[in-house]
Amino acid sequence: MASKKELSALKKMVRASNFLSVAQIYLKQNVLLKRPLQHDDIKPRLLGHWGTCPGIAFVYAHINRLICQHQRPFLYLVGPGHGFPAVQANLFIEGSLSHFYPNTIPYSEAGMRNICEKFSAAYGYPSHANPEAPGQILEGGELGYSLAVGWGAALDNPDLINVVLVGDGESETGPLAASWYANRLVNPATCGAVLPILHINGYKISGPTRLGRMDDDEIRMEFTGLGYEVLIVDDQRKEDVYAQMADAMDRAMEAIDEIQTRARSGEDVSKPRWPLIAMRTAKGWTGIKEADGKKLEGNCDSHQVIINQAASNPQHLSLLNQWLESYQFDDLYKITNEGEVKFDKEIRSLIPPEHLRIGRQILSYGGEIVRPLNKPDLRQLSYGPETPRGQRGVSMNKMGEWMRDAFRLNSKQRNLRIFSPDETYSNQLQAVFEETDRAWQWPIEPWDQDMARDGRVMELLSENLLFGMLHGYTVTGRHGMFPTYEAFAQVVSSMCDQYCKYVYASQGVPFRKPVPACNVVLSSLLERQDHNGYSHQNPSLLGAMLEKHPTIISAYLPADGNSTLCYTEKAFDDRDKLNVIVAGKKTLPQWLTLEEARRQSEEGIMIWDFASDEEPDVVLASCGDYVTQECMAALVIIRQLLPELRIRFVNISELTSDGIGSLKYGRKPKLLDQFFTSDKGVVINYHGYPNTIHKLLFNYPGIKRCRVKGYVEEGSTTTPFDMGVRNGTSRYHLVVDMAYKAFQQGVITDAQHIEITTDMLQRLVDHRSYIKAHGVDPQEITDWVWSR
Numbered sequence: 001m002a003s004k005k006e007l008s009a010l011k012k013m014v015r016a017s018n019f020l021s022v023a024q025i026y027l028k029q030n031v032l033l034k035r036p037l038q039h040d041d042i043k044p045r046l047l048g049h050w051g052t053c054p055g056i057a058f059v060y061a062h063i064n065r066l067i068c069q070h071q072r073p074f075l076y077l078v079g080p081g082h083g084f085p086a087v088q089a090n091l092f093i094e095g096s097l098s099h100f101y102p103n104t105i106p107y108s109e110a111g112m113r114n115i116c117e118k119f120s121a122a123y124g125y126p127s128h129a130n131p132e133a134p135g136q137i138l139e140g141g142e143l144g145y146s147l148a149v150g151w152g153a154a155l156d157n158p159d160l161i162n163v164v165l166v167g168d169g170e171s172e173t174g175p176l177a178a179s180w181y182a183n184r185l186v187n188p189a190t191c192g193a194v195l196p197i198l199h200i201n202g203y204k205i206s207g208p209t210r211l212g213r214m215d216d217d218e219i220r221m222e223f224t225g226l227g228y229e230v231l232i233v234d235d236q237r238k239e240d241v242y243a244q245m246a247d248a249m250d251r252a253m254e255a256i257d258e259i260q261t262r263a264r265s266g267e268d269v270s271k272p273r274w275p276l277i278a279m280r281t282a283k284g285w286t287g288i289k290e291a292d293g294k295k296l297e298g299n300c301d302s303h304q305v306i307i308n309q310a311a312s313n314p315q316h317l318s319l320l321n322q323w324l325e326s327y328q329f330d331d332l333y334k335i336t337n338e339g340e341v342k343f344d345k346e347i348r349s350l351i352p353p354e355h356l357r358i359g360r361q362i363l364s365y366g367g368e369i370v371r372p373l374n375k376p377d378l379r380q381l382s383y384g385p386e387t388p389r390g391q392r393g394v395s396m397n398k399m400g401e402w403m404r405d406a407f408r409l410n411s412k413q414r415n416l417r418i419f420s421p422d423e424t425y426s427n428q429l430q431a432v433f434e435e436t437d438r439a440w441q442w443p444i445e446p447w448d449q450d451m452a453r454d455g456r457v458m459e460l461l462s463e464n465l466l467f468g469m470l471h472g473y474t475v476t477g478r479h480g481m482f483p484t485y486e487a488f489a490q491v492v493s494s495m496c497d498q499y500c501k502y503v504y505a506s507q508g509v510p511f512r513k514p515v516p517a518c519n520v521v522l523s524s525l526l527e528r529q530d531h532n533g534y535s536h537q538n539p540s541l542l543g544a545m546l547e548k549h550p551t552i553i554s555a556y557l558p559a560d561g562n563s564t565l566c567y568t569e570k571a572f573d574d575r576d577k578l579n580v581i582v583a584g585k586k587t588l589p590q591w592l593t594l595e596e597a598r599r600q601s602e603e604g605i606m607i608w609d610f611a612s613d614e615e616p617d618v619v620l621a622s623c624g625d626y627v628t629q630e631c632m633a634a635l636v637i638i639r640q641l642l643p644e645l646r647i648r649f650v651n652i653s654e655l656t657s658d659g660i661g662s663l664k665y666g667r668k669p670k671l672l673d674q675f676f677t678s679d680k681g682v683v684i685n686y687h688g689y690p691n692t693i694h695k696l697l698f699n700y701p702g703i704k705r706c707r708v709k710g711y712v713e714e715g716s717t718t719t720p721f722d723m724g725v726r727n728g729t730s731r732y733h734l735v736v737d738m739a740y741k742a743f744q745q746g747v748i749t750d751a752q753h754i755e756i757t758t759d760m761l762q763r764l765v766d767h768r769s770y771i772k773a774h775g776v777d778p779q780e781i782t783d784w785v786w787s788r
């Protein structure tokens with residue numbers, strides 16, 4: 001139970017924060033209310049969300065109390081990050097802002113003026129939680145990700161407690177709704193805890209929330225059913241809400257401690273019932289109750305800026321003045337002889353020791369907390385050792401073996417995990433189960449496969465939950481991979497965007513240091529979703545990510561197993577990025593020795609000499625694994641038909657939004673002439689949408705010579721080869737395209753061109769008849785082998 005003194009301190013801290021929040025939202029000068037407000041003091045553009053700020057501050061103060069009491073590391077993830085003024089206010093009060101920004105935000109009145117004047121101003125501070133703010137590990141704009149990110153950050157951080165404030169509006173989103181299920185995955189013996197605080201202020205932007213209209217029994221039933229111990233705090237009860245909250249926080253700590261102690265003393269804890277606080281406090285609490293005939297406090301009308309005419313309307317100005325005065329902020333601090341702010345003694349009693357302050361939590365800013373992975377020896381895993389050409393293999397199997405060995409080599413470090421929506425097996429990564437299991441904290445039946453309390457593979461059928469967990473895991477310095485079906489990766493496209501924004505914005509922040517890349521592995525690729533059909537054929541995430549800053553996103557498209565090994569290693573070496581790795585899970589011919597694959601992975605593009613002629617007439621290029629097979633088969637056919645035609649084969653294995661190949665080529669596209677020549681026709685067979693390549697090559701002078709093939713949104717349940725046929729990426733189509741390029745350049749005659757084209761069209765007709773009759777591709781396709 002909180003003492004009277006503690007309660008008084010909590011109230012003062014929240015008062016100070018609320019004052020500073022309101023000042024940030026409204027005032028461009030006179031921010032400390034040294035004189036009565038004038039219209040001129042009001043910002044010309046009023047931005048910011050008042051309604052959620054008091055709840056954020058209330059929780060911040062209560063976390064501080066717990067930190068002081070328990071001396072444990074805490075993170076505070078603010079789902080309603082749109083209430084950033086409250087976060088910023090508290091970061092100021094605890095001194096973290098002045099620590100990281102001593103020149104611009106000194107611990108003085110000048111510092112307070114700075115955060116108020118610059119809030120939501122151009123080149124000032126953003127209006128939502130952001131990486132410039134110490135302690136934040138999530139962009140606060142898009143709702144729904146806080147809880148998943150919190151669970152991810154808790155993994156393998158046994159001492160950490162992540163308090164996650166979840167908005168009741170936010171809790172209506174799909175990602176958040178799924179995030180409650182993470183209690184099935186997180187092992188209390190080896191991981192930290194998440195304390196969700198559901199802020200039931202009853203409203204979102206313009207209406208009531210689902211939870212806001214439920215009574216206590218209904219709230220209890222819902223979250224008890226989800227597996228939590230529900231603690232309700234309610235400002236409508238007689239008991240002081242500060243005391244209720246302190247009690248709930250104490251009980252939550254006790255419950256966390258009980259679970260962790262049991263699990264850490266060797267007991268097999270099934271169904272750990274983590275605490276959850278359902279906190280009912282009014283939206284816009286302590287703000288203006290009513291204005292212009294509207295109910296503000298305790299209603300959605302307090303969501304953003306209330307009384308927004310204060311710059312011109314005397315009544316609004318007066319209300320704002322009274323509102324600010326009501327906090328009696330003056331009484332809460334003094335200025336020392338050195339000009340520093342000295343907050344009231346009680347407030348200071350709640351500020352944790354420096355290293356434990358929320359804004360100083362070392363886990364939140366990368367750098368020294370990152371331990372590089374011990375990496376497997378690729379020589380032991382590669383196809384070969386001599387040329388693997390002629391051999392067949394599976395890219396995803398190789399990635400699985402790499403991950404298996406990496407799990408073994410990093411078992412002590414405990415800094416590697418897979419986050420997979422039920423697809424570790426399906427995506428052919430099952431080798432990892434030789435070394436680890438799938439994490440599961442609820443009952444495990446004797447017939448369940450590869451499941452254990454302390455598994456390092458996080459599986460649950462929610463792309464949102466798992467990507468969010470990966471976000472939390474990597475930004476707190478660990479390494480992870482999110483293998484998923486290519487077609488459904490779009491489910492987390494927006495989450496990937498937000499991740500990229502977080503990482504990009506972090507790069508400009510001096511105290512944020514590099515963190516391991518977030519690795520999204522796309523498998524079950526469209527070319528081999530012939531059996532699942534049209535719904536499973538969608539390379540959109542790849543294209544979407546290639547719109548992002550070139551330094552933040554790389555797409556890796558290894559053509560075979562050895563290349564997949566090299567790119568897996570590279571992806572885990574990368575920092576401050578999101579990698580999209582595109583790799584097939586079916587058997588395909590192998591092409592490169594490990595040495596060749598390594599060389600290619602440095603450049604992202606390579607001429608394959610073994611498949612190329614000197615001084616070519618035509619260039620054929622591929623980007624992706626299945627499309628590479630088709631190119632190689634097309635080479636065999638065209639060389640049989642036109643032995644005199646000279647062809648170069650180029651494989652592209654890396655894309656950035658700057659272009660194809662590594663950034664070197666993206667930035668100087670003219671360099672691509674060394675692959676594509678300066679004047680010959682080029683045919684490119686690409687795994688995704690052809691437009692993506694057109695866009696990436698828009699500034700390459702040779703683009704007019706390029707014919708780009710790719711997925712053009714044609715598909716169905718059909719045979720594997722027919723997928724290429726329908727999209728014009730099959731070997732027969734490529735032969736037609738190469739013959740056309742050769743004809744255009746006068747290398748073959750009109751008659752030769754017509755003959756070859758007719759031959760290929762006939763083969764396409766024959767193929768269609770065959771698959772209609774037999775239901776499978778003919779043997780010449782299924783058993784095709786490379787020869788030269």
Ligand SMILES: Cc1ncc(C[n+]2csc(CCOP(=O)(O)OP(=O)(O)O)c2C)c(N)n1
Nearest residue numbers: 052080141142143167168169170203204205
């Ligand atoms: C995914 C997403 N959808 C919509 C919005 C726009 N939006 C901003 S705040 C808000 C309401 C949030 O309500 P709640 O989570 O209850 O927060 P609070 O009431 O504490 O402000 C909405 C819909 C958003 N930021 N993110």
